[in-house]
Amino acid sequence: MSHYFYKDIFIEFEEEYSKHLKPSTIYRKSVDYKKWILPTFGEKRLKEITKKDCQKYIDFMSSQLKSYKPIVIQARNVLDYAVRNDYIESSPFNNTVYPKTTIFEEDEKLEKFWDKEKSLYFLERLKATDTLKRYALFRTLLLTRMRKGELLALQENDMHDDTQSISITKTLL
Template sequence: MASYDQISKNNWRYRISLGKNTETGKYEYISKTGFKRKSDAKHQAEMIERQLRNGDYIAPSSSTFKQVAEDWIKQYANDVKVSSVRAREKAIQHAIQHFNTKPIQTIKKHDYQRFVDDMSIQYSKNYVDSIVASTNMIFKYAYDMKLIRVLPIEGIKRPKKKVSVEELEDSEIHKKFLEKDELFQFLEVAKNHHSPQNSFEVFTTLAYTGMRAGELLALKWSDIDFENNIISITKTYYNPNNNKKHYQILTPKTESSIGKISVDPHVIQLLKYYKVNVQDTWKNELYVDNNFVFTDVNGYPLVIKKLSIWIQAIMKKTDITNKHISTHSFRHTHCALLIEAGVHIKEIQERLRHKDINTTMNIYAKITNSYKKDASQKFSKLMENVSKELF
């Protein structure tokens, strides 16, 4: 039961006993002053007592959004890979910067909507998805910890970003994968006009398998079945700081990422030749031999930044223009060429080890120009007789 006291004129207080704290042995209370009338204090006290009975009372807290976010990321780090933590940390920095020392209990739905709107103006849809998903986790954590009564994230609307004609044209021009003839030109330069002795092997393997760059750099010779032309994917390379001596070999992103890839026998022979005639010649007393396939001359796995530098150097020696090629582009290239070869979408999903076929379908939308032309030619041939009659 609550008790009520008049502290001074127009200033009433309610006081609710919570009983004795078993740990401290002291009695605890919830109290509040500042009510003009006793009836006002009573109304508030009865609401608090009802919340206590229902188990949904939220004690006043001065915890800031930043403090709660930092607590959440520590807990989150206990159950996931370091690469996932790194991605979440990057995403929530935007929310921390926006809300910072604002008490989390004072953040309302309209505050969060303003934040989402602001992010949607500044960044791409995919990146905003990551920011919003990560920030939502913080609020859900606060809700579970009984720091907030209501989730401000519910009912938030994502503004539809209007795309200009220039942006549409730009997205068509700057494709992120190589056509078949462009891939040939790229690999020809890597083989004959690029000084690193294993760049041709690196990019050929990426293009012919569709594996992720992290999976490629984690490959060990024991992962390659030379007899059956199969490469096993069981791990991924993680090195956000690109320090060749400080890297981690982690389990793949998802269970579906683990698998075996059938590889063109020519690629297997290329790797076998590279091992004997290139990598083995580097082995001396300074060579760190951990059985990795793609290493520098000292035996350390190549860093992804190095591959990116190689890509830019090779691209400058080709006639390929208006392309933004990255290590991941070879995965998209592999997918596009599989589509051009007529491989069924389900087989492509299994080969690329996509957990969700929608991911494969999204890449399908980036199909190569040559395949589009081929489809048009096939349709024209099919409709040839009809066209002659009509046109």
């Protein structure tokens, strides 16, 4: 069974797991696969992929993307699928390690969130230069920490004046 190519097992894996994912997630994973995984593993036979290959891949990805782990996990999941389906005995990703720091963490310290002053300044500028609807949308996002898809999926019956609360029960894709 180990004569199969990685790309063949990925197709099987994708068919099985895409049944449980949103279309937007399937699309994102497909783009990542084609750009970041296929060039490294696609044309390799399962039996040819070594732990050293996987460790080099992890190290390479950590130098290319700040958020590289989800893509490495996606590559690893295909090999875990191959193990579960008896294509290979064990995953060459077993006992690999992730770098403690990446070039991105060393080179830049990004602010993840605006402080109160920056948020208020943004809202003031938006109110002065844009529509009331856009101002209301951004104000709601900033004050509730709601996600964009959750905000856009809200309906009138999700607003509760008596308790001054909002029920977040759905999201847009």
